Amino acid sequence: MTSVAIDFGTTNTVVSILEPDTQTPKTIRFPAISRLLYDEIPVTPTLIFVKSAEQIVLGEQVRSQRLGISQPDRLFKAFKRDLAADFQPPDRQIDGQSYSVEWVSEQFIQAIWQQLQQQQIYPSQVVFTVPIGAFERYLGWFREVAARLDISDVRLVDESTAAALGYAVQRPGALVLVVDFGGGTLDLSLVRTVGKTSDAQRAEVLAKADAYLGGEDIDLWIVEDYLYQIGSSRAAVGAIGYQTLLEVAERLKVRLSIAEEAKESWLDESTFMAYELRLTRSQLEDILETRQLLEQVRQSLDEVLTIALSKGISKSDIEQVLLVGGSCLIPSVQQLIGSYFGRQRVKLDKPFEAVCHGALALGQLTIEDSLRHSYAIRLWEPYARSYSYFSLFEQGDRYPCQRAEPLILQAAIEGQTDLRLDIGEVAVVAQSEVNYDEQGRMTSLPMRQQETYRSLERQHEQVCVAHLNPPGQVGVDRISVQFEVTDRRVLTATIRDLLTQQILVDRGSIAKLQ
Structure with missing residues (x-):
């Protein structure tokens, strides 16, 4: 089996392969689109430049030729962040053509795939790394792209969790905290490698936190x-x-x-x-x-340590703190983390390759992980004029998991033919505001915590749970929905029509149910 890992980054993308003979990871260089970072690490700049409707340029060719300077409206950068953002930017119009974030991102992944094939690499398994706080829509986009590329075995893993595996997978019982601070996100993951179960190494994710900055x-x-x-x-x-x-x-x-x-x-x-x-x-x-960047780093560290303490793990139990990503090279960031754990435990050995190399270990590992966001049904309260949430799974729940009791639904109106639910993910994000005083000095207000909701439907429509035939009647239990989160962190539902006793959907992905 040939395994390839793709660390799709905001600034740079890293691609690695597991050498079949030695089973060691190797970072791949693509001569046409890659560059050597610090003269030794092959990376592909995450850049696309649209020359015409028939021609796009990407990677190092964009950077070295400085194509985005003279025509910045044709340059696409940081589109990974846009793809994962709550509100994506509108499509860009170039020469009468419309270019969406999804299209640009897919063109980049397809180019990587073509470069692999040009080097006679035909992976049987591909692992994509994603930010810890990634919502289901972002993960679903990777699965859809993989299906269009005819990738039979695709897996997703949190970036910082992968980095921990890249550093510590060969040390059973190691307890490490990874701080992955790149171009677009800050991700923290506390991971312990437990040892072997049957033929696979087992890793346990104990705590994680994230912030949308980089x-x-x-x-x-x-x-x-x-x-x-x-x-x-x-x-x-x-x-x-x-x-x-x-x-x-x-x-x-x-x-x-x-x-x-x-x-x-x-x-x-x-x-x-x-x-x-x-x-x-x-x-x-x-x-x-x-700008409260350091404050957000502090809050993320505190969040991870609080979760760890609730599980009986103190700060002194953490053996190593592994720094990953270009933003970890900033001295004040290193000083802050060093003040928490002591300089002796803080390591910066593989800042750019640890994520991708660790992702390659996923095929040899059983990972016990938990949900970063809650899954819930959003309900409108007309009297309070606000939303409330009916929880399906809570943040921190281990997966794979199944809801203890099925959800029983009735028709809201007589003769109803469709049952729809507004299902999504609930998360808490931090926001800050900066002003300038009369002397031109920056001042900031305290950070605000705000709850955000992300619908599982791309166009923010309610998920159609079931078509009712015959139509539903008010006051009569009609549909039973059993929710489950799979081992690949996909929310699924098994739907039974209580009137006909038919299984309408069997463990179908909830965002695509018909």
Whole structure:
């Protein structure tokens, strides 16, 4: 069996294969679209540039040729974040053609797949890594793309959980905390490798937390602060100037991981004036603190440690804290995590490959995991003029799992032919707000926790649970629904018509039921 792992990243994508002879992971380089990060790690920049309706360019070709600078409206970057976001951006119109986030993302994955085949690699199993907080719609998109590519065996694994396996799978009983801080998300996962059960290694995910922020946000904050300080704005510098500043900000951020100060000139092509963007490490730390990035890291660490403590695991029991992702190279992030656990336990050995390499171990592992979000039915309360939720499964429930009692449904009106439910995932997200005072200094308000609901239907329509034939009658129990979460974290339902005793759906994916 040939296993390939694809770590689809916000900034860079890593692809690895398990060497059949040695059973060791190897990161693949695609000569046409990859680059060497730090002169040794093959990555494919997650970029697409639309030249025409018939031609798209992707990966390193976009970055090295700087295609997005002259025509930023044709450049797609960070589309992984857009794909997973609560509210996706509208389709972009280019030369009269419409380009959606889903289409662009699929073109990128298809290009990776074609590159594999050009190297005579035909995987029998593909593992995609996903953020811990990914909603069901995002996971479903991967399954649909895999089906269109005719991938017979596709698996999904949390990015930080995969990283823990990449570091510690060969050490049964190891207790490690992974902090995966990349371009788009912050994910934490506390994992313990238990040992072998039958022929498979068993790993247990004990606690996890996440936040929707990353290196892309930091670049944006640097540019926004710079523009404010010089009395300019995004509109004033224009699309080309703004894209140039984002690239400059990213380079300065990287340099400040090893230097105290960095500077670079940039050209405003609308006025043909050259300017200098200078940034010190202290200024960057002020931006991160004021924008509450470090506070969100603290909250995520506290959340994981609180869950662990409820299971009898103290902070001192954690053997290693493994840092993964480019944003973990920021000194203030490392200092914060080191202050929690002590520098001796914090490791930064495989920041870019651990996720992908660990995902390859999934075929040899049994993972005991829990839900990051709750599944619930959303109900409208007309008197309170607000929504309430009827819980199906709670955050933290182990899966695979089955609801103890089936849900019994009746028709709401006489002669009803369809029964519909508004089913989705419930999560809590943190939000912050930043202002500037009269001296140009940033100030921030306390972070707010807000509950968010994500429907399992793409167009936010209610899930059609069953078609009733004959039509339903008011006051008569008609449908029994048994909910289950599979070992691959898919919410399914088995639906029985209580009148006809027919099984209408047998363990069908709830978001696709007809």
